[in-house]
Amino acid sequence: MTSPVAPDAAPSVPEFPALGDTSYNTKAYNWGSWMPSLVTWVTGAVSKAYQNALSAFESATASAASAAASEASAVTSMAGSNFKGDWAGLTGVLNKPASVAYAGRVWLLLDNLADVTAAVPGVSASWRAYDVFLPLVQVTGTAQTAVAGYHYSLNNAAATTITLPASPAEGAMVWITVANGRYDNSIARNGSTIMALAEDMLLDNPISYQLRFINGSWRLL
Template structure:
C-alpha cells in the first residue's frame, strides 16, 4: 500500500493586534480567527496528524515485510552456499567441519548449521540442531580438483586438468538414483569412469576422456542390465 499524501496546511487569519482595538476591528478579527480554527484550520491540523500517523503505520509494516524478505533471502543464500560445498558422506568425515558445508547421510543431504570441532561426534538427524535437511529441489554440487568417487545425488563440476571422476558401483545404487558431471573450463581434459555400470545396455569400458567445454551429463540408474538411462 502506498503512502497517503499529507494534506496541505490551511492557515487561519492573523490574530488581531492590540492596535486593532483603536481601529474597532479587534473583535471581528478575533472572531474570524476563532471561527477558522473551529471550522477549517483545526480539522485540517487533525487531518495532517492522522495522515502522518497512518503513513507511519504503513512504513512500519513495510519495514517488517522487508526484514522478513531479507531474512528469507539470507536463508536461501545460506542453503545455496551450503549446497555448493558438498563434503561427501558423513560417515567418511573426521575432525573439524566449518560452515558452509553439506554432507550425505542415510540417503539424505544435510546442511551444517553450526561449526563443529568433531564432525564424527554429530550425526545428522532431524533431532540434531547442528544439521537441517536441504529443501527439495536444491541440487548439491561439488567442485572436483583431485580424483574423486561420485556419490548419488551430486553434480560434480570438473575444474582441474587430468582428474578422474569415478561413478558409484552398480551394487551401491538404487533404482532412480542419479549423479551428474559438468566440465566448465576450456582447454581442459578430464576422465569419467563409469565403474563398469552400463549406459543404456552398452558396456562403458575404460574411463572416458571428456574435453569439450560445458560438456554435461546426468546419469540416472535403472538396474544392472540397463545401467544408466
C-alpha cells in the first residue's frame, strides 16, 4: 500500500526589487536565479499530493474491504447456529428459529412454515434479510462473467468488463467494487437492462456498485 508523505517546507522567496532600488540589478538577478528552485519545489509538491491522494484511495478501499469482512463475520455469527443452508434445497416444514441463504443474502425466518418452498425469501413476508452477504471475488483479468450473489473487486491494471447474468432470479444481487482506480471499467448488461435501459454501463467513478434484479431489470441500489 502506498504510504503518505509530508510536503517539503516552502522555499523562502528572495526580495523582488522595486523600481529605483539602488540594488535593483543584483536583487532582480537573485530573484530570477531562484525561479528554478521554485519550479522544483512545485513539481515535488504536486508529486507528493498525488501520492497522498493515492494513499487515501487505497486506504479507503482497504477500509471498505475490512468493513465487508466484518459485516460478513457478524452475519455469520448471528445466523450460524440456526442456519439451514440454501433455501432452494429445502422442502417441507420449517420452523423458527431458522435462517437460509438465497439470492446472495442471509434471511431470518419470522413465521413457522408448513411448506418452505411456498415462501420465497424476498417475496414472502415470512422472511427478513439480515443484510447483504456476498462472497468476494478478486478480478485480475480484463473480463469477468458475474454470478448472482457474488461481490467482485476489480484489481486489474487495465479496464475490466463485468458481464451480468442474463436471466437471474428475482431479487438476485451483484456487487462490483472498482479497486483499480480506472474510469473506463464497464458492465455488460448481457441481454437484460440496467435501470430499465437497454445499454451497457460505464463505471466512470472509482466506487462500489450494488445491483439487484428487480422486475426484469438490474437496478442500482
